[in-house]
Amino acid sequence: MLLGQRKRWQLAAAACLLAAGCSATTPGKPEAPPPPPATRALVTWAELMCSTTDGLDKVRADGTTADYTSGVNAQFYVQRTATSIENGKKTLKNLEPSKIAEADAYVAALLKTLDALPLPSSDSMTTQNLPDDQQIAQAKQVAAIVGPLGKPKADLTEMVGKTPALLTSYNLAPSCAGPPGTPQRALVGWANTMCASVKAVDGLRVDQPISDDPRFAQFLNVELAHAIGDATTKVDSVAQPLAALAPTGIAEADAFKTELVTALEAAKGQLPKTTMMTGHDMPIAELKNQVAKASDVLDSVKPKAQGLPALAARLPQLTPSYDLAPLCTPLNAPPPTPKPLPAARNGTDVKACESGNCQVLVTGTVEFSVSGRKLKVVVSDQGVAISDDISLLHLGDGGEGSSGNAGKMAHFHIAGFVPPSAVLDISTTA
Numbered sequence: 001m002l003l004g005q006r007k008r009w010q011l012a013a014a015a016c017l018l019a020a021g022c023s024a025t026t027p028g029k030p031e032a033p034p035p036p037p038a039t040r041a042l043v044t045w046a047e048l049m050c051s052t053t054d055g056l057d058k059v060r061a062d063g064t065t066a067d068y069t070s071g072v073n074a075q076f077y078v079q080r081t082a083t084s085i086e087n088g089k090k091t092l093k094n095l096e097p098s099k100i101a102e103a104d105a106y107v108a109a110l111l112k113t114l115d116a117l118p119l120p121s122s123d124s125m126t127t128q129n130l131p132d133d134q135q136i137a138q139a140k141q142v143a144a145i146v147g148p149l150g151k152p153k154a155d156l157t158e159m160v161g162k163t164p165a166l167l168t169s170y171n172l173a174p175s176c177a178g179p180p181g182t183p184q185r186a187l188v189g190w191a192n193t194m195c196a197s198v199k200a201v202d203g204l205r206v207d208q209p210i211s212d213d214p215r216f217a218q219f220l221n222v223e224l225a226h227a228i229g230d231a232t233t234k235v236d237s238v239a240q241p242l243a244a245l246a247p248t249g250i251a252e253a254d255a256f257k258t259e260l261v262t263a264l265e266a267a268k269g270q271l272p273k274t275t276m277m278t279g280h281d282m283p284i285a286e287l288k289n290q291v292a293k294a295s296d297v298l299d300s301v302k303p304k305a306q307g308l309p310a311l312a313a314r315l316p317q318l319t320p321s322y323d324l325a326p327l328c329t330p331l332n333a334p335p336p337t338p339k340p341l342p343a344a345r346n347g348t349d350v351k352a353c354e355s356g357n358c359q360v361l362v363t364g365t366v367e368f369s370v371s372g373r374k375l376k377v378v379v380s381d382q383g384v385a386i387s388d389d390i391s392l393l394h395l396g397d398g399g400e401g402s403s404g405n406a407g408k409m410a411h412f413h414i415a416g417f418v419p420p421s422a423v424l425d426i427s428t429t430a
Contacts, residue, residue: 038172078135078138102162172184219387256307341422348361348362356410358370359426363379409429
């Protein structure tokens with residue numbers, strides 16, 4: 001009877017430690033010190049790790065449930081898997097060390113596992129010109145490669161359960177499986193969503209196509225119509241997670257959220273209803289008028305999103321959680337320093353791109369050739385537009401895109417963006 005009671009006590013203590021960060025003691029032994037308090041750095045570390053391992057778990061699971069009955073589905077699975085693995089590796093490589101030995105060892109081991117997966121890059125894994133049976137065969141091969149990835153999220157949770165220094169921060173990270181019903185966890189999640197939403201509202205705009213060059217004329221109707229229709233999509237992408245956000249029980253905070261949701265819903269009702277389908281043959285002048293109207297509507301919402309930091313500062317119930325939320329800027333943080341452009345390997349020598357592989361600094365409007373294809377690059381405060389005779393790409397900071405044909409594809413990556421300049425990384429695959 002005594003042995004059974006002791007076993008039940010040990011199991012309960014272990015569950016308590018992982019779920020809530022409490023300390024466990026055994027009869028006759030000194031009580032273990034409680035886990036250290038959460039820090040912003042460790043909450044951010046945990047948030048990135050949980051979201052990354054969630055994505056990797058999905059990659060492995062998709063390999064067992066992917067639809068291989070058509071070449072189109074197989075192609076989609078192959079590209080999605082390669083991109084997910086590459087994004088996971090990039091996140092891990094750029095992750096600030098936690099300075100906790102067990103945690104950093106876990107990251108190093110996971111990165112080593114991902115690096116060892118014999119997957120080609122997402123650019124070279126194109127299956128679109130292969131027969132269906134070959135596309136399906138390649139998808140099955142990719143699924144077999146990622147199968148041994150295991151369950152990274154479960155491994156992360158197990159490591160955290162054995163690492164008291166991480167426990168409290170992990171339990172507060174919104175993407176991690178912390179204990180439900182914890183007041184501070186709920187407030188950190190609320191603040192995180194609010195900060196992301198406020199930044200998104202501040203960035204709402206209608207992307208204006210570059211229309212003063214004949215090279216872009218063939219795209220103008222479609223680009224204008226897309227910009228108008230995309231305004232509604234952007235508003236929805238901000239309003240929906242906000243509307244789903246549970247109340248905090250702090251009257252002033254909940255009122256702030258409600259007013260912002262109301263303003264977004266009102267703006268959506270005022271936006272033009274033109275889409276790419278309905279606007280492709282409309283007069284250019286009418287489309288430009290609708291773009292101007294959509295821009296005014298989006299600008300009208302922005303004042304409603306201002307004041308979140310001041311709100312957090314005057315509400316002591318909210319301040320600590322706001323400062324811990326990874327997507328919020330701490331209230332006492334120094335002003336951000338301007339981000340410098342990275343050094344371009346080829347400087348401003350765009351002639352180096354003729355080889356098909358280069359990294360150049362471009363400012364304003366620049367024309368040059370990549371493997372015999374003439375390109376025009378225009379850098380504006382909205383991003384980078386890259387066009388040739390048959391295609392047009394719009395990319396933002398860190399954005400990636402490809403254009404070309406089955407014979408040769410050019411891949412573009414915006415390695416740095418400070419208007420009116422950008423560092424453009426170009427590679428070509430046959």
